Amino acid sequence: MTFKKLKHKCSCLADRVKNCTRKTVYPGQISPLSDSCRSGRLKICKVTGDRKLCSRMASLGVYPGEEIELLCPENGSQCLLKLQGTTLVLDSKTTRKILVTAA
Amino acid sequence: MKQNIRMALVGNPNAGKTTLFNTLTGARQHVGNYPGITVDYKEGSFTHNGQELTLTDLPGTYSLTAYSVEEVVTRDYLVNEKPQVVINIVDASNLERNLYLTTQFLELGCPLIIALNMIDTARDRGIEIKAEKLSDLLGVPVVPIIARSGKGTDELISQAILQTAQPWQPCDISYGEDLDETIIELIALISENNFLSHTYPSRFTAIKYLEHDDQILQKGQQEDSKTAALLEAKVTRVSDHLLKTLDAYPEAIIADHRYGYIKSILRQGVQTHSFDTDRLYTSDKIDKILTNRLLGPVIMLMILFGLYQFTFAWSELPVSWLGILFGWLSGQVDSLLPDGPVKSMLISGVINGMGGVLGFVPLIMFMFLGIAVLEDSGYLARVAFMMDRVFRIFGLHGSSVMPFIVSGGIAGGCAVPGVMATRTLRSPKERMATLLTVPFMNCGAKMPVIALLIGTFFSENKAMYMFSFTLISWMVALLAAKFLRSTVLKGAATPFVMELPPYRFPTLRGLAIHTWERTWQYIKKAGTVILGISILLWALMTYPGLPAASLADYEQQRQAITSSFTSDPLAESRSAAAEDISEGAQFLRQQILTIDNQQSEQALRNSFAGRIGIALEPVSRLAGFDWRTNIALVGGVAAKEVIISTLGTAYSMGKVEADASDSLGKQLSRDPNWNKVVAVAALIFIMFYAPCFVTVICIAKEAGHWGWALFSVSFNTFFAFLLATVVYQIGTWLG
Numbered sequence: 121m122t123f124k125k126l127k128h129k130c131s132c133l134a135d136r137v138k139n140c141t142r143k144t145v146y147p148g149q150i151s152p153l154s155d156s157c158r159s160g161r162l163k164i165c166k167v168t169g170d171r172k173l174c175s176r177m178a179s180l181g182v183y184p185g186e187e188i189e190l191l192c193p194e195n196g197s198q199c200l201l202k203l204q205g206t207t208l209v210l211d212s213k214t215t216r217k218i219l220v221t222a223a
Numbered sequence: 224m225k226q227n228i229r230m231a232l233v234g235n236p237n238a239g240k241t242t243l244f245n246t247l248t249g250a251r252q253h254v255g256n257y258p259g260i261t262v263d264y265k266e267g268s269f270t271h272n273g274q275e276l277t278l279t280d281l282p283g284t285y286s287l288t289a290y291s292v293e294e295v296v297t298r299d300y301l302v303n304e305k306p307q308v309v310i311n312i313v314d315a316s317n318l319e320r321n322l323y324l325t326t327q328f329l330e331l332g333c334p335l336i337i338a339l340n341m342i343d344t345a346r347d348r349g350i351e352i353k354a355e356k357l358s359d360l361l362g363v364p365v366v367p368i369i370a371r372s373g374k375g376t377d378e379l380i381s382q383a384i385l386q387t388a389q390p391w392q393p394c395d396i397s398y399g400e401d402l403d404e405t406i407i408e409l410i411a412l413i414s415e416n417n418f419l420s421h422t423y424p425s426r427f428t429a430i431k432y433l434e435h436d437d438q439i440l441q442k443g444q445q446e447d448s449k450t451a452a453l454l455e456a457k458v459t460r461v462s463d464h465l466l467k468t469l470d471a472y473p474e475a476i477i478a479d480h481r482y483g484y485i486k487s488i489l490r491q492g493v494q495t496h497s498f499d500t501d502r503l504y505t506s507d508k509i510d511k512i513l514t515n516r517l518l519g520p521v522i523m524l525m526i527l528f529g530l531y532q533f534t535f536a537w538s539e540l541p542v543s544w545l546g547i548l549f550g551w552l553s554g555q556v557d558s559l560l561p562d563g564p565v566k567s568m569l570i571s572g573v574i575n576g577m578g579g580v581l582g583f584v585p586l587i588m589f590m591f592l593g594i595a596v597l598e599d600s601g602y603l604a605r606v607a608f609m610m611d612r613v614f615r616i617f618g619l620h621g622s623s624v625m626p627f628i629v630s631g632g633i634a635g636g637c638a639v640p641g642v643m644a645t646r647t648l649r650s651p652k653e654r655m656a657t658l659l660t661v662p663f664m665n666c667g668a669k670m671p672v673i674a675l676l677i678g679t680f681f682s683e684n685k686a687m688y689m690f691s692f693t694l695i696s697w698m699v700a701l702l703a704a705k706f707l708r709s710t711v712l713k714g715a716a717t718p719f720v721m722e723l724p725p726y727r728f729p730t731l732r733g734l735a736i737h738t739w740e741r742t743w744q745y746i747k748k749a750g751t752v753i754l755g756i757s758i759l760l761w762a763l764m765t766y767p768g769l770p771a772a773s774l775a776d777y778e779q780q781r782q783a784i785t786s787s788f789t790s791d792p793l794a795e796s797r798s799a800a801a802e803d804i805s806e807g808a809q810f811l812r813q814q815i816l817t818i819d820n821q822q823s824e825q826a827l828r829n830s831f832a833g834r835i836g837i838a839l840e841p842v843s844r845l846a847g848f849d850w851r852t853n854i855a856l857v858g859g860v861a862a863k864e865v866i867i868s869t870l871g872t873a874y875s876m877g878k879v880e881a882d883a884s885d886s887l888g889k890q891l892s893r894d895p896n897w898n899k900v901v902a903v904a905a906l907i908f909i910m911f912y913a914p915c916f917v918t919v920i921c922i923a924k925e926a927g928h929w930g931w932a933l934f935s936v937s938f939n940t941f942f943a944f945l946l947a948t949v950v951y952q953i954g955t956w957l958g
Contacts, residue, residue, distance in 0.1 A: 178474070192514050208721070
C-alpha cells in the first residue's frame with residue numbers, strides 16, 4: 121500500500137469516527153447514507169451516481185422525498201434499511217451515492 | 224374443450240408468484256423465502272371451469288428496464304410470446320413500490336389483471352385496501368387473494384379469462400412538460416420509420432430510449448441505425464437540458480412521475496393505515512439483533528453448528544438401521560443364489576453400491592429439513608446479508624452468497640442449481656468467479672462420503688468435524704475466488720442491492736414438501752443414475768477376470784490345503800457355525816478364506832478399473848491414496864455419490880481381512896492403507912476435485928464456452944491434489 125493510500129484511509133477513518141461520535145444530528149444537514157452511523161429515521165434528498173443506479177434505486181423505491189428507517193447502519197460494506205414496508209440491503213458503493221437528512 | 228389460454232405471472236421478487244403458480248397448477252416448483260429464486264420461466268397447465276389454461280411463472284422484477292437478467296427474461300417473454308393475459312401479483316403490504324412495476328405493464332399495454340396478494344399480512348399491519356376503487360382508478364381488474372391458502376384464486380382466474388378479450392392497449396402517464404414533448408417527437412419518428420414497432424408499442428420504445436435502456440438501444444442500432452441515431456440525438460438533447468435545469472437524468476424524472484401517479488391513486492382513499500406507518504414490526508426488531516454487526520455472525524455460526532448437531536444426533540440410529548437392513552439383504556442374496564456373475568453383481572454392484580448411498584438417506588433428510596427451516600423462515604437471506612461483508616474481501620459479490628448456499632454452503636445442496644443461480648450476477652467476471660468456485664461447496668452427494676470418513680476415523684465428535692470441514696470448504700472456495708479475481712478474472716466490483724424478505728413461521732406442509740422433494744431427488748438419483756454407474760463400475764471391476772492359469776493355480780492351492788486334512792474337519796468346516804467348530808476345522812476355514820480373498824483381490828487388480836487404479840497409484844500415493852481409492856475417485860467424476868458406492872463394491876469384491884458382513888466404515892478402519900491422515904487427505908481431495916459430470920456440462924452452458932468447464936475440471940483437480948498431498952505429507956511427517 122502506498123503512503124498516499126494509507127493517508128487517505130486514515131483520513132476516511134478519522135472522518136467516520138468524528139461523524140459517529142457527534143452527539144447531535146443537525147436538521148437540514150445533508151450527508152451520504154454511508155456516513156450515518158446510528159439507527160433511526162432519515163429522508164432521502166438525492167440519489168447521485170450514474171443514471172443506471174438512479175433508475176435502479178427508483179424501481180426499489182429509493183427516490184428523493186422518501187423516508188427510510190436505518191435498521192443496521194453501514195458496518196464497512198453494507199447497511200440494512202426499511203423502506204415502504206420492505207427491508208433493503210445496500211452496499212457502501214451505493215450508500216455513498218444516496219444523500220440523506222434527518223427526517 | 225375451449226381453446227387453450229396462455230397466461231403469464233409477473234411481479235416483484237418475493238411477491239408470491241411461484242406460490243400462486245404452485246397453488247393454481249398443482250406443481251411443486253421450489254418456493255424460497257428469499258428473492259431471485261426464479262431465474263428462468265416455468266410453464267404449468269390447469270383447467271378452470273372446463274377452460275384449459277397454460278400459466279407461465281416469470282422471474283421477479285422491479286422494473287421493465289433491462290438491468291438484470293430477470294428483467295430481460297420477463298420483458299422478452301411478454302413482447303415476444305404475447306400472452307393473452309398478464310397476471311400482475313402485487314404485495315398488498317407494500318403496494319406503492321409494487322405498483323411501480325404495474326405502471327410499466329400499463330405502458331406496455333398488455334391485457335392486465337392485478338392479484339392483490341397477502342391481504343392478510345397487510346391487514347395485520349393495519350393496511351386496508353379498497354380493491355374496487357383501485358381497479359376503477361387503474362382501469363384494470365384487481366382481485367384480493369392469499370396465494371398461500373388459495374383464497375380468491377378462483378375469482379382471479381375467472382376475471383383473468385374475461386380479460387383475454389381485451390386488446391393490447393398502452394396507457395399514457397404524463398412525465399412533465401419537457402419529457403412529454405420529447406416523447407411526442409420520438410413517437411412521431413418511431414411511427415414514421417416503423418421502428419421496432421413489430422415488438423414494442425411506440426410510446427414504450429420512446430420511454431425506454433429516454434431511460435437509456437441498453438437492450439432497446441442495441442436492438443434499435445441493429446434494426447435501423449439511422450433512426451436510432453436520430454432518436455439518441457433527441458434524447459441526449461433533452462437529457463442535457465434536464466441536467467442543466469433540474470440536475471437530474473430523464474429516468475429520475477420518469478420515476479418521480481410514476482411514483483407521483485401511484486401516490487395520486489393511493490391518496491384517493493384506496494389505501495388507509497390503522498397503525499402508525501413508521502412502526503417497526505417484529506421482523507425488523509429481530510433483524511436488529513440477528514444482523515447486528517457483532518452478535519449476528521456469532522448467532523449465525525451457532526445456528527449452523529446447531530444444525531449439524533441436530534442432523535448427526537437424530538440420524539445416527541436410522542442410518543445404523545439401514546446399514547443392518549442392507550447387510551441382511553446382502554446375506555439373503557448370498558445364501559439364496561448360486562455363485563456366479565449375477566450374485567456378484569447383485570451383492571457387489573447393486574446392494575453394496577446403491578445401499579452405500581441409500582444408507583445415508585436419514586442424514587440427508589434431517590439436513591434438508593434443517594435447511595428448509597432456515598430458508599422458509601427467511602434466515603438464509605440474512606446469512607447472505609452477513610456473508611456479503613466477507614465476500615467483498617475475496618472479490619465476490621453479495622449475490623454470490625446464495626449460489627454458494629444453494630450449492631452446499633450449508634452441507635447438502637447441489638452445485639447444478641448453484642451454478643444456474645449465478646445468473647443473478649450482472650458482472651461477467653464476478654459471475655465467472657462464483658460459477659467456478661461454487662462446486663467447492665459440500666453438496667448432498669459429497670455428504671455421505673464425508674459422513675462415512677468422519678464417522679469411521681473421527682467418531683468421537685462428528686458434528687464438530689463436519690462443521691469444521693464446511694468452514695474449510697468455504698475458506699478454500701473464497702481463497703480460490705480471490706486468486707481468480709486477482710489473476711484471470713480481474714475487474715471492478717459491482718454494487719450489491721438486495722431485498723430481505725420478512726421473517727415467516729415455516730408451515731409444516733412447506734417444510735414437509737421442501738424436505739421430501741430434495742430427499743426424493745436424492746433417492747431417485749441413487750435408484751437410477753447411481754445404480755447404473757454402480758453396475759457399470761462393477762463390470763469394470765469384474766472383467767476381464769483372472770486368466771485360466773491363475774484360476775487353476777488358486778484351485779490347486781485350495782486342493783493342496785484340503786487334501787492335507789482328514790475328512791472330519793473338512794466336513795465340519797463346511798457345515799458347523801464358526802463358534803462350534805474344532806481348532807483344526809477353524810484353521811482350514813481360515814486358510815481357504817485367505818486364498819479366496821487373495822483371488823478376489825488379484826481379480827480386482829486385473830480388472831479394467833483395477834488397472835486404471837494401479838496405473839494412477841505412483842502419483843496418488845503422494846496423497847496417500849491406494850489403487851482401490853483411485854477407482855472410487857475416478858468413478859466420482861461421474862457423480863460424487865459413486866465414490867461411496869464404488870468403495871463399497873471395491874471392498875466387497877477385493878476384501879482382504881474384513882468379514883463379509885462388516886460395514887464399509889469398519890472395512891476401511893481395518894485396511895492398513897487407511898488412517899486418520901489418509902482420511903483427511905481424501906476428504907480434502909473429494910471436497911475440491913473436479914465437479915461431477917452434470918455440473919461440468921452446466922458450467923459449460925452457463926459460461927457459454929467449454930474452455931471454462933475444462934478449466935474447472937483441471938484447475939480443481941490439480942488444486943485438490945496439491946492440497947491433499949500437502950495434508951498427507953505434513954500429517955505423515957508429524958506422525
